[in-house]
Amino acid sequence: KNEVEQSPQNLTAQEGEFITINCSYSVGISALHWLQQHPGGGIVSLFMLSSGKKKHGRLIATINIQEKHSSLHITASHPRDSAVYICAARSSPNDMRFGAGTRLTVKP
Amino acid sequence: NAGVTQTPKFQVLKTGQSMTLQCAQDMNHEYMSWYRQDPGMGLRLIHYSVGAGITDQGEVPNGYNVSRSTTEDFPLRLLSAAPSQTSVYFCASSTTLNTEAFFGQGTRLTVV
Numbered sequence: 369k370n371e372v373e374q375s376p377q378n379l380t381a382q383e384g385e386f387i388t389i390n391c392s393y394s395v396g397i398s399a400l401h402w403l404q405q406h407p408g409g410g411i412v413s414l415f416m417l418s419s420g421k422k423k424h425g426r427l428i429a430t431i432n433i434q435e436k437h438s439s440l441h442i443t444a445s446h447p448r449d450s451a452v453y454i455c456a457a458r459s460s461p462n463d464m465r466f467g468a469g470t471r472l473t474v475k476p
Numbered sequence: 477n478a479g480v481t482q483t484p485k486f487q488v489l490k491t492g493q494s495m496t497l498q499c500a501q502d503m504n505h506e507y508m509s510w511y512r513q514d515p516g517m518g519l520r521l522i523h524y525s526v527g528a529g530i531t532d533q534g535e536v537p538n539g540y541n542v543s544r545s546t547t548e549d550f551p552l553r554l555l556s557a558a559p560s561q562t563s564v565y566f567c568a569s570s571t572t573l574n575t576e577a578f579f580g581q582g583t584r585l586t587v588v
Contacts, residue, residue, distance in 0.1 A: 399574035411566060411579040418574065454519065461526065461573055462534050464509070466519040 372457050374467035381474050387442040389470045391455035394436065398458050402429050402440050405452040405469070414440070414453075445474045478502050482567050482580030489557040489587045497552040497583050499567030505578070507570045508550040509534070510542065512563040513582075519566070525550055526573065557587045 371394040381387055391400070402414040415422050415429040417438065422429050426445075431438040442449055452469040459465070483498045501508065509524035521534030525544040539561060541553040550569075554561060567580040 401577060403577075403579075409564065409582050411568075411582075413577045413579070416574065416576050456519070458574065462521070462524065462532055464521045464534070468516075468518045 372455060372465045372467040374455055374470050376470060377468065378471045379473070381445050381472070383446060383474055383476050385445050387445050387449070387472065389440045389453050389472070391438045391440070391467055392436060393457040393465070395459050400431055400438050401456040403454040403456060405454060407451065447474045447476050450474050480567055480569050480578050480580040482583050484583060485581065487583060487585050489585065491557060491559060491587060493557050495554050495557065497565055499550045499552065499580055500548050501569040501578070502548065503569065503578065504547060505569035505571055506547070507573050508544065509568050510540070510550070510552045511566045511568065512536065513566060514563050522552065559587045561585065562587045
């Protein structure tokens with residue numbers, strides 16, 4: 369059974385700060401997703417990783433398969449980055465487990 | 477390009493009533509899935525489909541049925557609603573199992 373843990377649960381930052389959100393999972397996976405849930409409730413996929421590192425604008429996601437760990441980094445954070453960030457790990461077609469989410473607040 | 481469309485956005489049901497949550501995508505995605513999101517529980521996979529005519533259960537399938545008669549549509553049926561099914565439901569689709577997922581806007585369901 370795959371368990372997914374995120375840290376921290378809540379994070380408050382000042383605009384411009386570098387943000388790191390961590391995700392650990394317990395079993396071998398085929399893919400790890402990072403999602404962003406807006407205050408209005410909509411969910412957007414940020415990254416899908418199976419190895420290495422991906423970058424999109426100010427967002428960077430990394431995964432270490434051996435350590436069963438992934439990180440999401442936000443450089444030069446902005447108030448519009450305020451959202452809940454969720455990681456999800458798939459270990460089989462019928463087993464997609466989600467972390468509880470990290471609530472990020474970026475203050476101007 | 478509409479992406480993933482879920483209807484309705486809000487619904488209130490009485491215990492024992494049945495209803496269907498609709499999900500449609502226009503991206504020709506093979507993989508579609510339904511999730512529920514509850515406070516303190518996060519998102520959980522209900523059912524998924526890897527293509528037309530193929531469906532399977534996820535982590536919390538009890539009380540829900542699905543079918544996939546076309547590539548575009550993946551409805552979720554509540555056969556006899558219970559208060560424990562009060563939740564926010566999300567439909568998602570992706571090209572294959574392990575590619576970027578696109579989510580619908582969600583359906584907030586309350587069962588009284």
